[in-house]
Amino acid sequence: MHDRISAPDFDTVWTKIEQDAGQLSRNTAWMGSWSGKGLLLGLPAVLGVVLIFVALLSFFIGQPLFALLCIVVGLALMIPSVMIGLRHHKQASDQHAQQVVAPMIEALAEGMTATSATGQQAELKASYDPQGGIPVSVLSTSGFIRDPKARQEDFISGTFGDTRFMLSDVKWQSSEVELSDESKARLERKRRREERANDRELREKHGVHWRYYKERQQRGGSLLDFVPDSIKNSVQEKYSEFEAMSEAAGPSMVMFAADFHKDFSSKTYLLPRKTESQAIRNFTEDSAAGDGMEPMELEDPGITKRFAGWTSDQVEARYLLSPELMLAISDVSDRMGSERIAVSFRGSWMYFAVVLDEDRFSFQLDTDNDGGYSVAKAIYEDLVTFLSLVEHFNLNTRIWSKA
Numbered sequence: 001m002h003d004r005i006s007a008p009d010f011d012t013v014w015t016k017i018e019q020d021a022g023q024l025s026r027n028t029a030w031m032g033s034w035s036g037k038g039l040l041l042g043l044p045a046v047l048g049v050v051l052i053f054v055a056l057l058s059f060f061i062g063q064p065l066f067a068l069l070c071i072v073v074g075l076a077l078m079i080p081s082v083m084i085g086l087r088h089h090k091q092a093s094d095q096h097a098q099q100v101v102a103p104m105i106e107a108l109a110e111g112m113t114a115t116s117a118t119g120q121q122a123e124l125k126a127s128y129d130p131q132g133g134i135p136v137s138v139l140s141t142s143g144f145i146r147d148p149k150a151r152q153e154d155f156i157s158g159t160f161g162d163t164r165f166m167l168s169d170v171k172w173q174s175s176e177v178e179l180s181d182e183s184k185a186r187l188e189r190k191r192r193r194e195e196r197a198n199d200r201e202l203r204e205k206h207g208v209h210w211r212y213y214k215e216r217q218q219r220g221g222s223l224l225d226f227v228p229d230s231i232k233n234s235v236q237e238k239y240s241e242f243e244a245m246s247e248a249a250g251p252s253m254v255m256f257a258a259d260f261h262k263d264f265s266s267k268t269y270l271l272p273r274k275t276e277s278q279a280i281r282n283f284t285e286d287s288a289a290g291d292g293m294e295p296m297e298l299e300d301p302g303i304t305k306r307f308a309g310w311t312s313d314q315v316e317a318r319y320l321l322s323p324e325l326m327l328a329i330s331d332v333s334d335r336m337g338s339e340r341i342a343v344s345f346r347g348s349w350m351y352f353a354v355v356l357d358e359d360r361f362s363f364q365l366d367t368d369n370d371g372g373y374s375v376a377k378a379i380y381e382d383l384v385t386f387l388s389l390v391e392h393f394n395l396n397t398r399i400w401s402k403a
Helices: 010-027 037-060 064-111 136-142 181-219 229-248 285-290 301-306 314-320 323-336 373-387
Strands: 113-115 121-129 152-160 163-170 253-259 268-272 294-296 307-311 341-346 349-355
Touching: 010 064, 010 373, 037 064, 064 121, 064 152, 064 373, 136 253, 136 341, 136 349, 152 373, 163 373, 268 314, 285 294, 294 314, 301 307, 301 323, 307 314, 323 341, 323 349, 323 373
Parallel strands: none
Antiparallel strands: 113 121, 121 152, 152 163, 163 253, 253 349, 268 307, 268 341, 294 307, 341 349
């Protein structure tokens, strides 16, 4: 935590949530156990996975009907137990958000402050919406979010001192990656090559009758054609529900946006050299040039190792990315334990995103058997870290004046 920031000690906050967190921990202990309810739900899921594995082997050894039977029975065993488990997890997550996370944010809003070098004190004012998210228009303005319509949760907004901010957990694995025109053209060329190769193979095998066999091939002959549409539609509906719940428990991209107190005429980006295609978009020299940008030389070796810089105004970018700010970005990158971090300056706002492989703020099973203390403390420390970004990046210091 920044040395000028003061936040309530976690143990004082814990006394307010200990009873609810402990009750939730006890009520969900079965989820991580192979006895009782955990065994009743876990065993069918395991048997379902085994049967699907057997089905794959049966396809390879030429037993398609047996394979289809294994798939049907396997899904019938697996899907209900997985769905029930995910529903229990969602109920626990909703309860955790209201009884554990919300009170911690309230405690921070009441007691978290920052003192500037001149002695001026900034206070935190924040609200929390477990199911909310940063507006799509704001995410789009960041310029590097791959899919601004991706699922979000754990939305925190407010002010820290004079600085407005928004913070949200973006479920980047739910992103629908939009292919570039170049990628679409490349995939189309590949499809045509494969189609020509298939045509040649059919001509060699069937002679003048090859078109008949191609038409049969295109119509398909899958065993799934014998499955009634009502069953296939039901399975698809259940799978969509399963996908939505599993995405909600998936990894996070924590997105932080704050008013930088200056209307920039330029666009400046720091994009990670270690990329994640579903989360953060990157630029090539051609795509950057098409957007009026060019590579930016970064003087800090640590920043250069982590980020590729792009800007439409080299002079303004150097003012924005002061040595102090770059040091702060590098420090925060170290604390987050992720190399997939992106920063941009657009309009009057600074955008900061960190891609993580775990769900950052949500309910986790109590594996330490301490009544949920360790889980709650980890979330509390994360909240303090992210809410401290306003002060860490020195955004309350009026270096700029709005014109």
